[in-house]
Amino acid sequence: MxxxxxxxxxxxxxxxxxxxxxxxxxxxxxxxxxPPSAGKPARDAEAMVCCAACQVYIPASEAVYKGQQVYCSTEHAEQAGAR
Ligand SMILES: [Zn+2]
Missing domain, CATH: 1.20.5 (Single alpha-helices involved in coiled-coils or other helix-helix interfaces)
Structure with a gap:
């Protein structure tokens, strides 16, 4: 055994x-x-922008642009504009 x-x-x-x-x-x-990622531009990495009202970072495509400022939502854009 x-x-x-x-x-x-x-x-x-x-x-x-x-x-x-x-x-x-x-x-x-x-x-x-x-390497599969070599030479290929990172398409998933989107540019992030900072909301002028609450300093939250959001993708540039979802940002609300008002004049020179960038906002996370229309509410913040209107808030900042009213002030
Ligand atoms: Zn905001």
Missing amino acids: RILFWLALFVVVILALKKKVQTVASPAREQQAP
Whole structure:
């Protein structure tokens, strides 16, 4: 029965060594393939603007523009304009 234990241990060691070889070999594989994000403009990263009334940052496409100022909502734009 004891030999089964050693056999199992041997298999585990072999599997561990195989895993180690794979992790060592993988960085070389990654170097060959170009990184997917390289050279591509970050389209997801939208410009953020700061609301002049509450200083909250919002995406530029959702901002409300009033004159030179940028606001997070029409409410803040009107609030600031009334003042
Ligand atoms: Zn605001």
